[in-house]
Amino acid sequence: MAAMQLARLPGPLAGTVHIVEPRPAPGPGLAYTARRPEYLLNVRAPFLSAFPDEPSHFSDWLRTNAISCEHDFCSRQTYGRYLQEMVAGLLHQPAANGLTFHWHPQAAVAAELATNVRHATVRLANGTELLSDAVVLALGNFPPASPARPGDYLAHPNFHGNPWAQGALRNIAPDDEVLLIGTGLTAVDVLLGLRADGHRAPVTVVSRHQRWPTAHGPASTPYPSFYEQELRGLHTVAEVLAAVRHRVREATAAGWDWRPVFDSLRPDLGQIWAAWPLAEQARFLRHLASIWAVLRHRSPPQNDEIVRGMMATGQIRMLSGRVSGIAVEGEGLMVQTHYRQQHHSMRTRHVISCTGPLLNYSRIQDPLVVSLRTAGYLQPDTLGLGIQTDAHGALLDAAQQASPLFFTLGPSRRPAYFESTAVPELRQQAVALAQELRRRW
Known part of the structure; x- marks a missing residue:
C-alpha cells in the first residue's frame, strides 16, 4: 500500500522504489x-479498498473479475490476488509521476547509515546493497512467541509454532489428536482448515478465558460518532469504559445493535489511546x-456458525x-497446563500455537530488526507493542x-x-507516509 501511494504522488518525480519482498510474489x-x-x-x-479516496x-x-463472496466476506486468497495485481501494475512500467x-x-538482513549519514544502506540476503x-x-506481523519455555519441542515436526x-498443518492426519493454543481469529482459521482437510478427531483448545471472537452482525447503518461530545479529554480507562457503556445502553434502548456503536469509535x-498516560495504557x-x-x-457469521457447530458435536473440547x-x-x-491452582497434563499428537503475532521488538530475532536494534536506530516501546516513532x-x-x-x-x-493492523488503518498510514516522504524529497 505504501508503494501504491508513492506511485500516486503528484509528479514529476525521479528515482526508484525498491520493494524488498522474499515471498513468491509481492503484494499478498x-x-x-x-x-x-x-x-x-x-x-x-x-470496506477493504486499498485506496481511501476510492x-x-x-x-x-x-x-470486474466476476467474483462473489458469501455475505460479502471474501477469502484471504482473493484479497491477496487483488493486492498482487495492484503491485504487478507498478512493476510493469513507470508510474505516471x-x-x-x-x-x-530477497530478504533484507541489515540496514545502516551510509558513510555520509544522509543515506541508508540496506543489505539483502544475496549480498546486494541498496543505497536509499x-x-x-x-x-507486518511476526510469528507467535513460543507458548512455553524453549525446548526440543520447537524443532519437532508436530509442533506448529506458526x-x-x-505447508503448515499438512502433516496432520484425519485421526491425529490436536491441541490448539488460543481462541482468536487465527484459531478459527485453523479449525476451518482442519475441517476442510477432513480432520475427524476431537481438537482440544486451551484458553485462559475461553472467549471466541464475536460474530459480525448484519450490515447496518453507521452509528454517529460520539467521540467529541463524550470521549475527548478523558484520560483514564475507567472514564472511557463508563462513557462507552453508557452510550451502548442508550443505543440499545433506542433499537441499535451494540456493534455499530463500537465501530463508530474506530x-x-x-486519539483515545494517546490520551491515556502510560500507566493507563498498561492497565488496559x-x-x-x-x-x-x-x-x-469479529468473525464472519458463517465461520462462527461452523465453530459453534463443532463445539456442539464435541469435536472441539x-x-x-x-x-x-x-x-x-x-x-x-x-x-502441561495450569488453571488457578490446578495442573493438567495431556499427551497429543500435534500442538498448534494460535496465540497471535509476536509484537515485542526487543524479542524479535529477524536479522534486519536485530541489525537496526543493535545499532540503536530502532527502539522497542515500553509496553512491548511495537516500535517507538514520531507522528x-x-x-x-x-x-x-x-x-x-x-x-x-x-x-x-x-x-x-x-x-x-487492519486495512482501513493501514491505507491511511500509507497515504500519510507517502505524502511525508514527498515533502522531505
Missing part, C-alpha cells in the same frame, strides 16, 4: 498468501485488551488454563530523536495507535 504478504478458500477476511468487502475500488475489482518500481525477491534516501519498514507458515481509537492491556479483541475483531510446558514424547508431545512514523533513537531515513507503518506502530 503473510496474511493473504495462504491458498485456502476457507480462510476468510473478517471485514466485509465494501472506497469502492475492491468491490469494483470483484465485479515518473517513479520506477523494482522488486527484489529513505527506508520504510513494512514488516500456523501461517507455508476513527478515533488512536492487563484487564481489557483480551475482551476488546473479542468484541472488536475446551480446556481452561495457560500452557506451562511442552515436552517431546516419542512421536507426540506432552503438554510521521519516523523511528526514534535512544535519545528520542526522529530518524530522517528510517520509517515504519503497520503493526509496528501499535504504540502510537494501539489499533494498527
